[in-house]
Amino acid sequence: MPYFADLKNVLESYLEPKQVADAERAYQVAECAHDGQMRSSGDPYITHPVAAANILAELKLDHQTIMAALMHDVIEDCDVTKQDLTEQFGDTVADLVEGVSKLTQIDFQSKEEAQAENFRKMMMAMTQDIRVILIKLADRLHNMQTLGALRPDKRRRIARETLEIYAPIANRLGIHRIKEQLELLGFANLYPLRYKILKNSVKKVRGHRKEVVERITKQLRERLNESGLKCQVIGREKSLYSIYKKMRDKVGNFHEVMDIYAFRVITDTEDSCYRVLGQIHNLFKPIPGRFKDYIAIPKANGYQSLHTVLRSKSGMHIEVQIRTELMDQMAEHGVAAHWLYKTGTSHHPAETKAREWLQSLVELQQNVGDSIEFIENVKIDLYPDEVYVFTPKGKIIELPKGATPVDFAYAIHTDIGNTCIACKIDKQFSPLSTPLVNGRTVEIITAPGSRPNPAWLSYAVTGKARTNIRNFVKNMRHDEAVHLGRRLLEQSLKKSLDEFREDQLEQITEVTRYSSLDDLLAGIGLGKIASALVAHRLTSDEAEIKEVKDKSQPSEERSPLAIKGTEGLVIKYAKCCRPIPGDPIMAYVSPGRGFNVHRENCPNIQRAHKQNDHYVPVQWADELESEFATELRLHVFNQRGVLAQVTNIIANQDGNIVNVDINELDGDVNIITFLMGVKNRVHLANIIKKLRVIPFVNKVYRYPDIQPKGHKRDEESH
Known part of the structure; x- marks a missing residue:
């Protein structure tokens, strides 16, 4: 068992021999089940569950969690059932494995629905046993560590999901160590260019910062020693992702962020924390409004510490965290500290x-x-x-x-x-x-x-x-729903329903497949159909309503609404196809959420809109001054200065670059994807025209490459 040897050594350092033997049996089942399976990287699949178990072993998790981590994919990917695991390892281990496994036996209408349902299943399993999410976090962390073997688009999707869901879950459970690693790997894979630039910038200033940190550390230690306080003072470095977030959300300037120096003081008792605070406030001037007491009022994840920001005599900002050793352990490991330190802290704020x-x-x-x-x-x-x-x-x-x-x-x-x-x-x-x-x-x-x-x-x-x-x-009563629906519809119409003829109201109920006007109003009140959609159909001329009713004309031929920014309605532009003025468009009306506008030939609406009453044709208003987000993709030969020339041309054509992503296609060609703001299709076409004549540009096209009816292809290549 070559892959189990290192893990076994770690397990033997804190588990009993019988428990190590149980983990070894679990490994044998996993190795047999995954026999012949390979990862995208080319490694045997068994290396993945072993790596996930190693991450949990470093936190000294119990043997049942280790066993479940080793077998966490056998139900999903192999011919092994939960009943098989129950018979061999008991209910607890089988429940843990089943809790982490995806739902593969159910057909879902969309990938999004499948992901959401799998997430709900996992979260509900977590409410029964917190170890389910610890296994999933270890699984995700190793997947992120080996993400380089996947396609760029898949890397970005998994990285975004990690930053939006799994890193915040690790933070919510107080597991700082795993949260930081997930954030860093997510950042590196979602924004590789930003990550590389920021990493190099931090490396350049690190030498000067080291001297400053050592000097301040010495001043803090001397003051605390003079006061008779037993403390450990550590100058700490901010993670790349936290620097990036501060630049994006608050400061916006790299050098301003790097002018803030961070330190941690670890002491023995809660009382000492407040005494340390008094001493360092005497040493450096505290900045008003920047002190937070998370000891008296712990964070939502149970995190405890005193935070203060100080100003040195030279004007530098100094961030200091003050906590006890137990608080520091809990800050790093959160709920996992229950197994790691065996301190009997079942009532600690984190748990x-x-x-x-x-x-x-x-x-x-x-x-x-x-x-x-x-x-x-x-x-x-x-x-x-x-x-x-x-x-x-x-x-x-x-x-x-x-x-x-x-x-x-x-x-x-x-x-x-x-x-x-x-x-x-x-x-x-x-x-x-x-x-x-x-x-x-x-x-x-x-x-x-x-x-x-x-x-x-x-x-x-x-x-x-x-x-x-x-x-x-x-679940409102029907009459209350009718009353609310009438108010919402009249608000969308900007006039009373009493102003419409009875035959118009009858026709609109038939078109929307409701048996009566009251049922239609109740549907609006209960959020089953959008009032804006009904209002649009009701204000269409009578002949048009009859055409829709008789199905003699496709629904696209109704007079479309004019999209005018956000005037009167909530308007969102779908990121899957990124429509811009000049594109034929269709809108999905979501009750309570407004209009989500797609390109007419977007695959996400092509199959559904003819059968779904929530889709309505729309058109662009004549005069639109706004910028609209679109993606432009270039295949370029790998030469010096490529990015600078391309961005210069886009800027000269008034294109507003929001984000740049660079991925290697092969050794000679890179793919550059620009997310940028343009005014309309003509504006975009002019940019493409200028880019296609550059010798090192092999192909340039709008992404995604959807062909609108009756429009020229948005691509030029040579």
């Missing part, structure tokens, strides 16, 4: 917060309509940027940034949210839509018999609040 989050996932699962809605709500809760507010009795409630009293009410209890009618913030009556800020005291006023207001959806932030409001709206 308490994790249990609370898992309970909220169970409630979310019970109320959401489908898997895609579930994953969207989980994503909301994965990006908290916490706000801490108080109940009148002094209990601290953590909410994501931008949360309102409605979110606060649902965070306390679902019944409080459902019967909420008003709120007081610091004893003053305030609107329920008021964004909450740190330190406020919020009091919710309820009334028996009151119900959620659908308008709350426009400002509720948390998944729990939004799901409960939606759930109520979907």
Whole structure:
């Protein structure tokens, strides 16, 4: 068993001999099941589960988790059933393996639906046993470490999913070590050019920074030693991804970010943390408003530390984190620290917060309509940027940034949210839509018999609040739904339904396949059909409605709506085909979310729009001043100065470059993909015309390469 030897050595350092033997049996099953299977890199497939198990062994996870990690793909990829695993290894290990396995026996309508349903399945398994997600994180981390063997487009898709979902989950569970590695690998694969430039820039300034860090470290140690405080002072380097995020979200300048020096002080007791804080505030001047006490009020993932930002005499900014050794261990390993340190810290904030989050996932699962809605709500809760507010009795409630009293009410209890009618913030009556800020005291006023207001959806932030409001709206009594639907439709029409003839209203109910006007209005009120879509059809002329009704003309021939930016409606432009003015277009109308505009021949709508009432033809307005995002792809010979010449030409033609991605096609040719803003198809054609005459450009075309009806191909090559 050549691949098991190194893992066995690690396991023998902390597991009992019988437990190591069980892990060895699990390896033998996995090796037999994956016999003959190879990874994209050319390595035997068994190397992957062994690597995932190694990651977990470094965290000293229990033997059942190691066994499940070794066999985590056997149900999905091999002829092994959960029953087989139960008979050989028991229910716990079989449940862990089954929890990580994808749903392969069900046919889904789309790839997105399959991914969302698999994610929901995994998250629900995690609520039963937290080790499911630890195995999945180890699995994802090794996949990210070996991503280079995949196609560039697949690398970017997996990297984006890692940054959007798996790194935030690791952060939510407090596993800083895995979170940082996932972020770095995700960044390197999603934005390879930005990663390379930033890495080289950090390398250049590292020498000067080392001297400064050593000097400040010495000053801190001397002051703390003089005070009799036993501390470890570490000058730490920010990760490349955290530098990139700060540049993107806050500072915007590399040198400004690198002028901030970060240090960590680790001491013995919680009391010492505050004494250290006093000493360093005497040494360097604290910057007002930049102190955070995460010991008294832990973060949502249980993280504890004191954070302060100081200014040195030379004007440099110094970030300092102060924590105990146990807090430092928990910050690195989160919920995994329960197995790693065996400290009996079952009531540590990291585990308490994790249990609370898992309970909220169970409630979310019970109320959401489908898997895609579930994953969207989980994503909301994965990006908290916490706000801490108080109940009148002094209990601290953590909410994501931008949360309102409605979110606060649902965070306390679902019944409080459902019967909420008003709120007081610091004893003053305030609107329920008021964004909450740190330190406020919020009091919710309820009334028996009151119900959620659908308008709350426009400002509720948390998944729990939004799901409960939606759930109520979907289950409203029929007459309430009719009343709400009438109001929404009249708002879209900008006039009363009483102004329409009875035969027009009858025709529109038949066209939309509802048995009566009340049923149609109830459908609008319950969110089953968009009021904007019904309003458009209702205001079309009578002959046109009859044509749609009789199916004698295709739906594309109805008079289209004019797209005028976001005037009167929420307009989104689909990223799958990136329409720009001049393209024939079609819009998908999503109840409560507005119009999602696609190119007419986009594969994502070609099969569906003729059978789906949610699709409506649209057209571009005559005068549009905005820029529209499009992708341009070039195949260029690998020569010096290629990128500079191409970007210069695009800039001279008023193209606004947003992002550049470079991938190697073979040894001589690179593929450069530009995401850029253009005014219309003519503007894009002019840019292509200028680029195609450059000698080193082999091919240039718009991406994705969709051929609109009656339009010339958006590609030139030579």
